[in-house]
Amino acid sequence: MDSRIRFRNSLRFKISLVSFAVVILIMAVMLFRSHRERLELIRMQEEVLNELAVSTIDRRFKVSYEILETGLTQVLANPAIAEAFYQRDRESLEKLVMPSFERLEAVGVCRFHFHLPDQTTFLRVHDPEDYGDDLSTFREIVVSINEDPQRKPIKGIEKGEGGTSLRYISAVYHGGEYAGTVELGMCLGPRILGIFQNVSGGDWFLMQFNEWGARRIHGTDSSPFPISLNEEQLLYLGNGRVLTETDPPYVIQRVPIADFKGDYNYYLKRIFDNSELIGLQQQYTRDSLMFGFSMAIAGSIALWALLRRLLQPLLYLEQKVRRFEAGTLDESIEVTSKDEIAYLARAMEKMRQSIHRREERLKRMSFQDQLTGIHNRHYFDQMINEMEEKKVYPISIIIADVDNLKFINDRIGHAEGDRHIADSAKVLKRAMRQSDLVCRIGGDEFAVLLPGTCEEAVIRIIERIQQEIDLYNEAIENNHRKMEISLGFATCYDDNESLETMMQTADKNMYRNKMKRKKEKASSF
Incomplete structure (x- = not known):
């Protein structure tokens, strides 16, 4: 297929042809509309950054809990571990679970506990020498699973002896008898806050409510803002609502996070420097004024109507792209013209066919076990x-x-x-x-x-x-x-x-x- 486009068929030639018919009034209106759209774009960018912070927390916590649940599932899949725990053989249990803990530690797991039914620690895999202490006074998650007749697994945030962590705890049975509980935890410390910072920017802080308002537990930087909260702010966060404030050039977000009981006793604070967007807005304003003055003498009466007609294929491609974004890949792209848009349409059709074939293949692979073929x-x-x-x-x-x-x-x-x-x-x-x-x-x-x-x-x-x-x-x-x-x-x-x-x-x-x-x-x- 010849990819070369003759100049007389090119979009550049068509636009050059109609650009001679200009009127100052129409271009001035377009300038004003362009300026309004730029301001709207900046506002939308700020909203996207705020939404990104919240979605980053949700996704990271979801992934963390999946890691903890998968880790516990793998541990409990070994009957020798349950037997060693049931027999209260601490030395054998430590040897059996230590390789698993080393693998889990590489993905951020920092707490690995075995608890007895009487709420005492049987083995801390991350600190084997420390055991036998009573957890009933400060580890409510351990008490809750023991008091639950069905002993369902519990996940959530709780502060322990070594700090605040995302935790997942499950009951251990051996031969149908309850042996105790096993727990994995991922520390809510600099590692996770650093991930939040890399993904969505800004400085992140883990805060906990107390009688004075809040106290800082961890942070990626020193905060220039006070951490005290008034009663209205505490009530707002306590109801699980995100609190966003601006102190130009900073945007300050407080995202409440619930503990394992569903109570909002913690929140993540993100401080984002908005100087770049503010500077962009000011630059856009200056550019718009200069552009409006220079283009006031070169507007075009027929430009809007003619370009809409000439660029109709581009609108068609935009509709197709939006359909692709919505997941519809079985509609072909057909453009009969011979200009750049037609060439782009043919390239997009090849991409659509390739992506469609790849998605079908991946869909089949996602349902198939690679080892057995079933x-x-x-x-x-x-x-x-x-x-x-x-x-x-x-x-x-x-x-x-x-x-x-x-x-x-x-x-x-x-x-x-x-x-x-x-x-x-x-x-x-x-x-x-x-x-x-x-x-x-x-x-x-x-x-x-x-x-x-x-x-x-x-x-x-x-x-x-x-x-x-x-x-x-x-x-x-x-x-x-x-x-x-x-x-x-x-x-x-x-x-x-x-x-x-x-x-x-x-x-x-x-x-x-x-x-x-x-x-x-x-x-x-």
Whole structure:
């Protein structure tokens, strides 16, 4: 395709042609409108900076809690840790969790606790020599989870012995018995405040309300502004509302943050130097005056109407770009002219096609487990939600857990362990019907969604799974690779019970099956 554009077809030629017809009055009006738009742009920039500060806090806290939750999930996935904690073997527990803490420490985790049910510290992984102290008087988050009959995980901000941190605490069970709690924390100190500063600029300070108004806990710089607050400001922040003040050239933001109970006892203060924007506004004003004076003698009567006609393809491209921003990538771009806009349209169409293909490929990859080739947890959760909405019963779920994977990884190697997981997925797939959905939801854990399947049918499917496992074991020579899978299922016949609850029931049944098989194997010896 010839990318060269003839001059007579170029946009420059067309604009040059109509620019000779000018009128002072029209250009003066356009100058005034341009000046108003510049002032509006500066105002919008200030609002964007303010919104950016708030969104930065929300995103960073969300990411931090996800890191803490994922870290706890990985820790609790190791049954040896729960057993060592249950046995109160502090030395073994420290050895088991120290590698995990070193990895978590690299992403900002600074607190790693194990607490006993009586609210005393059993092990501080970050300070192993300090333990046995009573937390009941100042660690309400520890007391709350112990007083909760269901002992649900709790996340939030709380001040501890070592300072104020984002915390995530969860109960630890061993053999169905409550052993205590495990907690991860990410310090609300210079590290996080430095991230806020790098992302949205300004100086950041972590403040805590007290009887005098507020006190500073951490900050990225020394603040030239007083930290005292009046009653109206305290009430405003206490209701969770962002307080923004200006003291030219500074913009001062106070963003309240809630602790784990939902009380706004802390806030983040951001001080942003607005001198650059103010200087830009003044420069724009000077430039506008000079431009208006020089262009008053060179306006054009026909410029507005003619340019609208000539630049109609550009408006068409703008509409297409806005559609792309909204996520619509399946509409093609078609411009029949031969000027620069047409060339730009053809280039944009190639980009659209490339992005569309890439998004489709990424969408497929986001739902697929790379090791086994089957669907992953993300896809399984989406299908669970769809089943909840369709309400097509009965629905059954099978939870499958590959046994002895740690033994294979340690004895033969992780590559062999990966192969064992992939073979397990193939065995499960062979035992399923075309309508059944097999997904890998964890390291060695699979889930099978069986729509329109009653309990009797599930039992037959589990029998087929066992037959496939037996065929697999007969075909391999390495006894260390013998496949053993613990299975549990649950069936839902109406919407009185959610599929999430049913999945938890299936998981518990799988765990009972695993324990039963372990006992049978132990008794055989």
